[in-house]
Amino acid sequence: MTRTAWTLSDVERDEHVDSLHITAGEVGAAGDFSIRKRTLRGGLREGVEVVEVDNGLLRFTVVPTRGMGLWRVELGDLRVGWLSPVLGPVHPQFVPVAEPSGIGWLAGFDELLCRCGLESNGAPQFGDDGRLQYPLHGRIANLPAQRVEAAIDTAAHAIAVEGTVDEARLFGHKLRLHTTYLTQLDQPRLRIVDRVTNLSSEPSNMELLYHINFGPPLATPGARIVAPIETLAPRDMHSATDVARWSTLGPATAGLPEYAHFAELVADGEGRTRVMLVAADGQRGVSLQFNRHRLPAFTIWKSQRLPEDGYVTGLEPGTNYPNVKRFEQQQGRVPQLDPGQTLHFEIDLEVHPTAESVNAAAVDIANIARGVEPTIRHEPMPGWSDV
Amino acid sequence: MTRTAWTLSDVERDEHVDSLHITAGEVGAAGDFSIRKRTLRGGLREGVEVVEVDNGLLRFTVVPTRGMGLWRVELGDLRVGWLSPVLGPVHPQFVPVAEPSGIGWLAGFDELLCRCGLESNGAPQFGDDGRLQYPLHGRIANLPAQRVEAAIDTAAHAIAVEGTVDEARLFGHKLRLHTTYLTQLDQPRLRIVDRVTNLSSEPSNMELLYHINFGPPLATPGARIVAPIETLAPRDMHSATDVARWSTLGPATAGLPEYAHFAELVADGEGRTRVMLVAADGQRGVSLQFNRHRLPAFTIWKSQRLPEDGYVTGLEPGTNYPNVKRFEQQQGRVPQLDPGQTLHFEIDLEVHPTAESVNAAAVDIANIARGVEPTIRHEPMPGWSDV
């Protein structure tokens, strides 16, 4: 038995660990890795529980209190994430997800990786009576994990942080997210393995989008997005003005509305696809790998305002495009789940700290693209955009 | 002086006890009873304060953080309560009672006994402008007690847990709930003594419904509801399809909408009435006694889905039927309170662990019914249902 696991929280068993610090030495291993669980204090982060992992090279912070989101990743002095106008992580008690405007979710939006779902994601949907039906990007990011575990496998040289978040109500959806953050010691990457289960005895549906957000230093004007585009279209007419430059981050401009582009990506025979953000100097980047069969709808989001207003770009693999759920349902992009059914999702996030590493990923992406000529549409595409 | 009391919380005096464990020995008494106050940790229950009472036979958990609700009752290995799709108790910080939909309350609905009120209960009410006026089942279950006390009276062989919850706003209702959970040592029952006071110098009104919920093992298909019905009518046309079987729990059926029946009960000369849920095998049950003068409107609620979706029946004594408040006001079922006036409510909850105990309660209920022939209406009753 080379795997040691620590239950950090388990409400069913009435167990909870306030703080924990596990180092290599404590598990009789060589190396310089650690797992630390603690609770943040003060301001909007009061009571936010975090699990900080250092695999010897890569450091990252998982936030059980915010739906097992991934706050930040660091490699050496390179910080991967973004600087939101709100300094988080923000405790859900301060996020009015149910605000009548539908956009209260923004009050807590601060993470590198924020899951949007599970009953819905995308734009807020209102009924004919004017009332909010689905808030922007759903509830999962503001629900705490009911169970959290950390584990080290010394033989596999691996660290795992697992968590379970339930988005469930009597008479409502009963969806369970089980997520595992997996990382190998001294490697510049981590894997996110998500299982979404319909706990109900009745059919259900779900939406899941990974809002993965990058600000400086990786995302600055001149940074490039590398992706094996099959087809790409702007979300709306404003975004259409950016579509010719979809792969380049533009200058920071005060008051510039966001751009969004929707895309289908080329994938290899097993469905694997990959996208990368490359810093303006070409020396650093971050890439994401995922399966196009599971996450067929890819969104590029560019909010290119000045840093204090959030200069940020999102690479967002999803089951759907972030339109109102009603539209996504009409287009058949909302996964259906049978009773008890589980859907699997995986994302590999890799930090590329050198030009060599960037170039290797670029070659991989080119291989995936197999010379497919991207179709870039200059206007929103009916069926993709609700315009 | 044989009564010893412990203040667990008192905001007016700036007093608070984090945890407390009182045993028989500590108060110089024989027996095996205890009172324990602690704070639950993790997930949706983070920060929920509970008072766990063991009277030597019956164990129960009071939740000051959730309006002094009663989470669960246990007798030996018999658990009385239900398994909600959301595993609580849920801290109010995670319950969006004010969600525009009006049904955010469901996100925290998990208890055996949940008070619905005090300004309103029942279905959410919306204004002509489409805006929520009264959320489903009101606010009291998601307000924390401002004062909590536990007491042991060794001469009276009694344990009490008291709490005060204020539902008050400038320009709004100013209602105070003072509740006492009373239990005799080694007895299979507890008494709930509630006082609702209008703290205002101005007339007020109020609604109060005890949402008392049972799931397996007591409530399973074939379980029976024993009640001295005077008149019973289905709430709506869907419930009308169940009215001939009102007293029997039906098979668990995926997707089956809830049934609700409204009733007036026969009571004895002092107003005492009683209802019982008997397990399918007739060997166990639970009964409720209350005063029909105080709680004249009795609702039977049956949500007969598969266990993972909540197989649950509610026996719900109330001041009113859980329709929108506007309708209940029109029907004269909303109690008016003079300035400073207090209304009293009592419910005795008894667990029946044997067929003998079940039968004795059945005889009592038959005596209350005095042979009155129940009037079972096959359609919703105007004046009772807002249909």
Add this chain to the structure above:
Amino acid sequence: MTRTAWTLSDVERDEHVDSLHITAGEVGAAGDFSIRKRTLRGGLREGVEVVEVDNGLLRFTVVPTRGMGLWRVELGDLRVGWLSPVLGPVHPQFVPVAEPSGIGWLAGFDELLCRCGLESNGAPQFGDDGRLQYPLHGRIANLPAQRVEAAIDTAAHAIAVEGTVDEARLFGHKLRLHTTYLTQLDQPRLRIVDRVTNLSSEPSNMELLYHINFGPPLATPGARIVAPIETLAPRDMHSATDVARWSTLGPATAGLPEYAHFAELVADGEGRTRVMLVAADGQRGVSLQFNRHRLPAFTIWKSQRLPEDGYVTGLEPGTNYPNVKRFEQQQGRVPQLDPGQTLHFEIDLEVHPTAESVNAAAVDIANIARGVEPTIRHEPMPGWSDV
């Protein structure tokens, strides 16, 4: 260096102090002053952090958890503040600011000084679709400070409590309140120095109103408001029935709707103006000094119900009158902020424990008024009231 500072909380630096008690002796000073930081427990105040200052004469409580509000001030046995129907301070987790009604803010309204803003204050504003756009009195009072510091300057005989509260969202306003509560040892006054900064690179606007509220013993029937009125007008026709008695607190009357009067005050050459509330016996009072250039719109609020319903009067200096923001914008009363611009606001609050002190302040106010004859309008003034 005679100034010693303690960081009580700083989320940016990941620092937080749970409790702190600083006394004169600890900083090597004579006198009987102290600063105490602690966290309130129980009920609606669970988790509320407070900083209690005793300058040797005046005691006051600052509430970082509630937007750096000022809960109460005491001088000897004179308590300055009011008794709300809700006993606070109320933790924001229990205040549904985003309630569709727009008035959820009232659930937490309990302080002596509560800031209303920063994106908006005043009456809730709804869109044509019926949805809430701006909740009553805005969000700032229910946002926790991201940074808190206390300091003692032994040479200047001064104590300071500073805090920073951010009201910021991606795509929304990005306003920062930095407040300092300053007090001299053994003096019956404190100064509030506020800076509101537009953190954005884009122009913004803001509203700020100081809801400063007094109940018994200072505010009782017969208490007087002394103010150098230039022009005063009732907010609405109901308030018009009180306008002839604007400066006197009337009898407590059950069910009496609130009165509000809007005013412009005379100021001295530097813009300084002053208002005072004098107790019915003329022996005690409290005054506010501020700059009319910064806070040009002065509101008198009188809610004269019985004590249990809140007998309270508000003296409310603001950038604007508390109408819906839409109207205030039309009238040009909403300050515009350039990118990075900071606006400054100061209020001096002084307790007058004797008739002499009251009279001295009255003379000061008379000097400010310079014999200007107040214009008292008997009907709401177009341009001031949205009626």
